[in-house]
Amino acid sequence: MSRTVMDFWVGLFVMAGIGALLILGLKVGNLTSYNAGEVYNLTGNFENIGGLKIRAPVKSAGVVVGRVLDIQYSLETHDAIVTMGVSSSYQFPKDTFASILTSGLLGEQYIGLSPGGDAVMLADGDKIMKTNSAMVLEEMIGRFLFDKASEN
Amino acid sequence: MRNRIVVSIQAIGHRTIDSIWRLGVASRFFVWVLLKSTTSFLRFGLVVREIYFVGVLSLIIILVSGLFVGMVLGLQGYETLQKYGSESAVGTLVALSLVRELGPVMAALLFASRAGSAITAEIGLMKATNQLAAMGMMAVDPIARVVAPRFWAGVISMPFLAAMFSVMGVFGGYLVTVVFIGVDNGSFWSQMQNAVDFRYDIVNGVIKSCFFGVAVTAIAVFEGFDAPPTAEGVSGATTRTVVTSSLVILGLDFVLTSFMFRGVS
Amino acid sequence: MTDNLIEIKNLAFSYGTRPILNNVNMAMSRGKVIAVMGGSGSGKTTLLRLIGGEIKPSGGHVKVADQIVHHLSRDELFKLRRKMGMLFQFGALFTDISVFDNVAFQIREHTTLPESMVRDLVLMKLQAVGLRGAHHLMPAELSGGMARRVALARSIALDPMLVMYDEPFTGLDPISLSVIGNLIRRLTDALGMISIVVTHDVQESLKIVDYVYFLADGVIAAQGTPQEVKNSVAPFVHQFVHGEEDGPVPFHYPAQSYQKDLALENFVA
Numbered sequence: 001m002s003r004t005v006m007d008f009w010v011g012l013f014v015m016a017g018i019g020a021l022l023i024l025g026l027k028v029g030n031l032t033s034y035n036a037g038e039v040y041n042l043t044g045n046f047e048n049i050g051g052l053k054i055r056a057p058v059k060s061a062g063v064v065v066g067r068v069l070d071i072q073y074s075l076e077t078h079d080a081i082v083t084m085g086v087s088s089s090y091q092f093p094k095d096t097f098a099s100i101l102t103s104g105l106l107g108e109q110y111i112g113l114s115p116g117g118d119a120v121m122l123a124d125g126d127k128i129m130k131t132n133s134a135m136v137l138e139e140m141i142g143r144f145l146f147d148k149a150s151e152n
Numbered sequence: 153m154r155n156r157i158v159v160s161i162q163a164i165g166h167r168t169i170d171s172i173w174r175l176g177v178a179s180r181f182f183v184w185v186l187l188k189s190t191t192s193f194l195r196f197g198l199v200v201r202e203i204y205f206v207g208v209l210s211l212i213i214i215l216v217s218g219l220f221v222g223m224v225l226g227l228q229g230y231e232t233l234q235k236y237g238s239e240s241a242v243g244t245l246v247a248l249s250l251v252r253e254l255g256p257v258m259a260a261l262l263f264a265s266r267a268g269s270a271i272t273a274e275i276g277l278m279k280a281t282n283q284l285a286a287m288g289m290m291a292v293d294p295i296a297r298v299v300a301p302r303f304w305a306g307v308i309s310m311p312f313l314a315a316m317f318s319v320m321g322v323f324g325g326y327l328v329t330v331v332f333i334g335v336d337n338g339s340f341w342s343q344m345q346n347a348v349d350f351r352y353d354i355v356n357g358v359i360k361s362c363f364f365g366v367a368v369t370a371i372a373v374f375e376g377f378d379a380p381p382t383a384e385g386v387s388g389a390t391t392r393t394v395v396t397s398s399l400v401i402l403g404l405d406f407v408l409t410s411f412m413f414r415g416v417s
Numbered sequence: 418m419t420d421n422l423i424e425i426k427n428l429a430f431s432y433g434t435r436p437i438l439n440n441v442n443m444a445m446s447r448g449k450v451i452a453v454m455g456g457s458g459s460g461k462t463t464l465l466r467l468i469g470g471e472i473k474p475s476g477g478h479v480k481v482a483d484q485i486v487h488h489l490s491r492d493e494l495f496k497l498r499r500k501m502g503m504l505f506q507f508g509a510l511f512t513d514i515s516v517f518d519n520v521a522f523q524i525r526e527h528t529t530l531p532e533s534m535v536r537d538l539v540l541m542k543l544q545a546v547g548l549r550g551a552h553h554l555m556p557a558e559l560s561g562g563m564a565r566r567v568a569l570a571r572s573i574a575l576d577p578m579l580v581m582y583d584e585p586f587t588g589l590d591p592i593s594l595s596v597i598g599n600l601i602r603r604l605t606d607a608l609g610m611i612s613i614v615v616t617h618d619v620q621e622s623l624k625i626v627d628y629v630y631f632l633a634d635g636v637i638a639a640q641g642t643p644q645e646v647k648n649s650v651a652p653f654v655h656q657f658v659h660g661e662e663d664g665p666v667p668f669h670y671p672a673q674s675y676q677k678d679l680a681l682e683n684f685v686a
Contacts, residue, residue: 003197006204013208017312020319021358027341028247028322029350055349064346108347274513282509286568289469290523291498297526 039066039085040124044098044111049080050134052100052109058084060113065090068111084111093118099132109134178374185303185373188296198301199308206267206302206369207309211316213266214259218250218317221258222324225249230329239335243344246325247318251348251357252413255318257405260364263306263313264397268372271302272393275376276386284377299373306372310365311358318357356412363404368397421446422578422611423468427477430463437463439635440477445628447578450605450612452622454657455632461615464632465581468613469501470494481579499527502572502580506587508564510556516543516567517552523574542570545607546600562593566600573604579611580604586618594618598625619658623647631657 046052049071058066066086074081086092095116102109113128122128192199229245275298278284284294322344329335348354372393379389425443429436437460445451453461466472468479473487480486481497489497510519520539524530530538543549546566556564565585572580582601586594602625605612616622623629623643631639631646631654639646639654646654656664672678 003201006201009208010200010203013203013211013309014312016211017309017315020312020315021354023319024251024315024354024357025350028251028318028344029348029354055352057346278511281507281512282505283511285471286503286505286509287511288471289498289501289503290526291495292523292526293495 038088040088041069042084042086042092042122042126042128044082044084044128044131045074045077046080046082046098046100046131046133048133048136049082050100050102050109050136052082052111052134056108057110058086058113059110060090060092060115065113082111091121094120094122094126095130096122096128097130097132098128100134102135177378178370181374181377182370184295185300185370188293189300189304191293191296192300192304198297199304202301202305203309206263206271206305207313210263210266210309210313213262214313214317215320217258217262218255218320219324221254221317222246222250222321222326223328225254225321226325226328229325230333230335239329240339241343242325242329242335243322243340244347246329247322247344247348248353250318250321250325251353253405253409255321256314256357256361256364257401259314259317260310260361260368260401261398262317263310263365264368264372264401265394267306267309268368268393268397269390271306271369271372272376272379272390273386275299275302275373276379276381276389279377279379280381280383280386295377299377303369303373306369307362307365310368311361314357314361314364352413359412360405360408363408364401367400367404371397371400422482423613424480425468425477426480428464428467428474428479429476430460430467430472430474437635438467438474438632441632441635441637443630443637445611445613447611448605448609449627450602450614450625452626452629453613453615453632454617454619454622454629455638456657457617459632460635461632462583465503465583465613465615468579468581469498469503499523499575500578502575502577504565504568504572504580504582504585506584507561508556508568510559510564510568510571512556514555515552516548516554516556516559519556519567520552520571520574522571527575538574542574543567545573545604546570547596560593562589562596565589565593565597569597569600569604573608573610576608577610579613582612582614582616584616585614586616586621594621595624598622601625619660623658 052068052071054068054071056068057064058068066084068082069085070083072081072083073079092113093116095118097114097116099112099114100109101112116130225246226242229242230239233239233242233245275284278294278298284298287294287297326340330337330340375389375393375396376386379385421444423443423445425441428438428441430438441464443451453464455461463472467474468481468486470486470489478485478487482500484493484497486494486497510516511522514522517539520542521535524535524538540549540552543552546569548563548566548570551559551563551567556567559567569585585597585601589597598621601612601614604610614622614626623646626643628642629640629646630637633653639649639651641649646658649655649658652664655661662668
């Protein structure tokens with residue numbers, strides 16, 4: 001086999017390999033929505049985070065605006081401190097509400113941000129004051145039974 | 153009786169010492185290959201030639217296997233997921249299994265049996281027919297001229313092959329679930345893209361396949377170079393390449409996985 | 418003595434405790450074809466490997482062009498090897514490249530000559546062995562004799578001062594055999610090099626060589642010009658040259674007595 005034919009095939013091979021990596025990054029993975037420029041950090045204390053995991057999405061109105069970066073247990077307040085990285089292109093008012101929600105019945109948990117009406121925007125390192133914990137199935141059932149009992 | 157116990161203890165000791173000794177020889181050989189790799193990069197044409205043999209010629213088996221593995225994953229995933237009504241998550245299942253595990257591991261196993269065995273047989277035969285000695289007598293170092301280019305060609309080819317395997321697999325899963333069964337096209341891709349993380353899943357998969365590439369080709373060139381210069385010697389070495397590298401791939405996969413995915417879902 | 422290109426003094430070599438060569442002395446000068454003969458396992462190939470610097474002697478030395486081979490550093494040894502050629506048993510051609518590329522291999526590796534000059538050189542070397550027309554063939558397409566001629570062309574590609582032949586006549590038909598023999602003689606004369614031929618083939622090699630060494634059990638058992646060898650009455654040389662079954666080189670591998678092996682020593686017939 002002549003040298004040029006071999007070079008041609010190896011060239012094709014390398015191009016196909018790089019192409020496959022690009023497809024993995026862009027089509028299969030989330031490279032397009034990932035690292036979209038600068039992020040700023042927000043924290044929030046949650047009484048119960050349920051099954052929230054690091055790297056879970058942070059959404060507002062269903063749009064992914066950031067990701068959960070870190071989850072710590074606070075020894076002072078005995079609850080969970082969640083650090084979120086939010087894309088700098090999205091700004092949220094000071095009185096934004098953060099709740100831990102579930103996508104679908106069995107889907108993964110994410111943080112939903114519902115913007116308030118404050119004129120001052122959240123800046124890097126700020127803490128979201130208004131939070132809503134995750135729904136825990138047992139608590140929900142317990143509350144439901146309690147309500148039923150008090151109705152009767 | 154006592155004598156037999158002593159003999160069997162001796163046999164265990166002998167085998168242990170032998171295998172540790174061989175591991176030492178292999179490590180020293182590996183260091184030599186790395187030290188003598190300058191020729192490979194100064195004359196990259198030598199590596200390109202070998203990429204043709206180990207990479208391009210492995211394409212068919214990699215692409216076809218990837219397609220079928222993806223199709224089976226799609227089918228089985230759909231069967232299970234539809235019981236819970238979340239069949240649109242089948243894209244996530246196919247993509248995550250391929251990108252994290254099956255792509256790098258299956259591609260490396262196929263690569264070991266297709267290209268690794270060929271490298272061992274070729275180097276072993278060159279040794280058996282005195283071609284390596286002849287090269288040495290012509291003042292050309294066979295490790296620099298024959299072994300190192302094959303090693304680097306394998307290391308370079310492996311991540312590309314693994315990525316192509318994964319892409320073909322995702323395509324196979326798409327074919328079965330979206331085109332044949334009728335899962336919604338949009339949710340197939342969007343759920344997949346939500347779940348597959350570039351840094352944690354794809355980059356880790358690529359890192360894995362780089363490790364596998366180094367392991368498989370290092371074993372293949374060592375077995376070839378170390379093969380007894382006879383027909384049985386070369387065939388035994390070829391078998392050992394496939395067996396050893398398969399075991400090393402699976403063991404290494406466990407080690408790498410436990411480092412990479414510890415603490416993150 | 419100083420015009421000797423190769424000088425071997427008190428050379429000894431052993432694998433572990435098993436001695437292969439012991440106290441070997443040889444001297445060779447340019448333009449000579451020297452044969453080293455001996456039974457299988459007499460240390461002939463080991464001698465070639467010692468001259469080529471592949472292994473280190475356990476005693477004595479080999480001097481090539483006034484350099485002691487086993488004292489050379491790796492780079493110096495490789496530099497010296499560019500002036501050596503070696504023809505392996507069965508040729509050892511590189512099977513994945515063509516005849517032309519085989520002969521061109523060394524020229525391309527060690528020089529930066531332009532491709533047109535490489536081509537001329539290769540065709541000249543192939544012409545010398547009569548295979549210019551076969552330059553495009555692959556080694557698998559060659560007969561045994563042709564493969565060895567190509568290997569010969571390859572080993573003289575850089576005009577070496579010394580070419581070693583490891584059993585060049587093995588497995589050849591009588592015609593190819595005398596072709597190779599005559600080529601060795603002609604090339605040695607034309608290039609003014611030394612040829613060291615390790616062989617079993619007494620009749621063919623006695624026709625072309627200038628001097629013969631007989632190795633047996635790692636020592637030089639006899640030496641002389643072909644004429645002296647043919648007329649020799651020394652029992653070893655006589656046995657070897659005339660191919661007799663038993664003699665100083667025994668038919669039987671050393672063993673305890675046959676009777677004892679069969680447990681018959683107490684057997685009274």
